[in-house]
Amino acid sequence: MPPTAQPPSSSELIFAPVGIAHLTRDNADLLRGAARGKQRLRITTAAQLNGTPHIGTVVTVLSVFAIAAHAREALDLPATVIFDALDNAPAEQIEIDGEIYTRTVGDLIDTGQLDRANRISGFERLLRWAAARSDVRYEFRPYSIYQGLPPVRTCLYTMASRLEDFRSIVAPSDGIVRIRPRCPECRLMEKSAKNLTISAGDGVVQLDSLCPVHGRYQEIIDISGSDGWYDANTPVRSIQKGFLLSAERELYEACSVSVDGADWGGAWHAHVLAPALTTLGIPAANWPVSMFTPLVLDRSGGKLSKTLYVRYGPAYADLPEAFLNLDVLLDQYGDGTFDAIWTEITRWAAEPRRLHRAYTVDYLADLIRASAHNAILNRHTA
Numbered sequence: 001m002p003p004t005a006q007p008p009s010s011s012e013l014i015f016a017p018v019g020i021a022h023l024t025r026d027n028a029d030l031l032r033g034a035a036r037g038k039q040r041l042r043i044t045t046a047a048q049l050n051g052t053p054h055i056g057t058v059v060t061v062l063s064v065f066a067i068a069a070h071a072r073e074a075l076d077l078p079a080t081v082i083f084d085a086l087d088n089a090p091a092e093q094i095e096i097d098g099e100i101y102t103r104t105v106g107d108l109i110d111t112g113q114l115d116r117a118n119r120i121s122g123f124e125r126l127l128r129w130a131a132a133r134s135d136v137r138y139e140f141r142p143y144s145i146y147q148g149l150p151p152v153r154t155c156l157y158t159m160a161s162r163l164e165d166f167r168s169i170v171a172p173s174d175g176i177v178r179i180r181p182r183c184p185e186c187r188l189m190e191k192s193a194k195n196l197t198i199s200a201g202d203g204v205v206q207l208d209s210l211c212p213v214h215g216r217y218q219e220i221i222d223i224s225g226s227d228g229w230y231d232a233n234t235p236v237r238s239i240q241k242g243f244l245l246s247a248e249r250e251l252y253e254a255c256s257v258s259v260d261g262a263d264w265g266g267a268w269h270a271h272v273l274a275p276a277l278t279t280l281g282i283p284a285a286n287w288p289v290s291m292f293t294p295l296v297l298d299r300s301g302g303k304l305s306k307t308l309y310v311r312y313g314p315a316y317a318d319l320p321e322a323f324l325n326l327d328v329l330l331d332q333y334g335d336g337t338f339d340a341i342w343t344e345i346t347r348w349a350a351e352p353r354r355l356h357r358a359y360t361v362d363y364l365a366d367l368i369r370a371s372a373h374n375a376i377l378n379r380h381t382a
């Protein structure tokens with residue numbers, strides 16, 4: 001059959017038809033049912049505090065605010081963004097007798113080995129800009145606060161009481177549920193968790209583990225109080241967050257929404273979050289709404305990754321450092337960078353066909369370069 005239309009030029013986007021974009025006229029349609037009868041929108045997202053944000057993180061955070069602002073208008077409800085700052089991300093890895101132990105970002109900030117401002121200022125700059133531009137307020141919630149929230153601890157207790165039900169969901173390869181304590185003396189945490197024992201008692205979860213230097217130790221997590229600290233690894237934390245957001249529907253009379261990069265949709269949602277919410281007995285009507293922001297892809301079609309950039313250097317994606325480091329990006333291209341990305345993203349926030357797709361880093365780089373170029377031209381002609 002001969003083609004019926006001219007293809008767009010190489011700089012224009014082409015939209016392949018996808019199911020969810022056919023099902024919706026506006027992205028707010030995905031929230032409409034869950035928002036009915038509610039007083040507010042609570043929109044939660046998270047990022048590991050593993051250094052300066054790169055362009056992928058910038059895109060996700062700005063998308064969160066753009067989606068919040070768009071949904072606020074479309075549904076006529078006030079909106080708040082909650083940013084979970086994951087300072088429990090590993091910052092240091094030590095090998096002792098063939099075993100890997102880690103310390104978290106938060107621990108190294110506490111001991112002065114990491115500078116707090118250095119870890120957080122990039123995110124704060126981004127959050128402040130997005131909040132001012134969208135007129136959506138936000139809360140900055142460190143992991144130490146998150147792990148102590150009553151619904152999060154209730155979920156912890158349920159999982160600890162029913163370990164057999166959750167093993168295959170949170171650890172399909174080795175069955176080890178990783179709710180890890182750290183040594184009270186030196187804060188080392190055993191990565192494999194092979195010496196970890198989890199037990200649920202009378203209103204407490206008890207974690208027993210082994211430090212290679214200080215021997216056996218025990219952490220008691222009080223379910224109705226704030227005593228104790230534990231590291232929930234990614235699947236456990238994801239499930240707790242689903243439980244928390246579901247509880248917030250009642251607690252805050254809120255339509256709870258989680259917004260994350262698209263790599264948390266698809267397989268993660270199907271194999272981890274959805275089975276876990278069902279196992280916890282949460283009816284589908286009380287599930288939080290999950291929305292996913294477009295992935296920014298490198299030239300090989302993979303997700304643009306700071307970890308890979310750190311490992312391979314600039315040759316990894318043949319990109320200037322600016323796209324992997326927010327501070328450099330703003331220094332080189334100016335604050336207009338945020339404006340250029342924001343203009344693009346506000347369209348993603350509204351239009352299904354723009355939200356449910358990925359973008360190459362080259363597409364975004366062209367947008368940013370064009371805006372910087374225009375800014376220079378405007379300066380010359382002014």
Ligand SMILES: [Zn+2]
Pocket residue numbers: 183184185186187188211212213214215
């Ligand atoms: Zn120790």
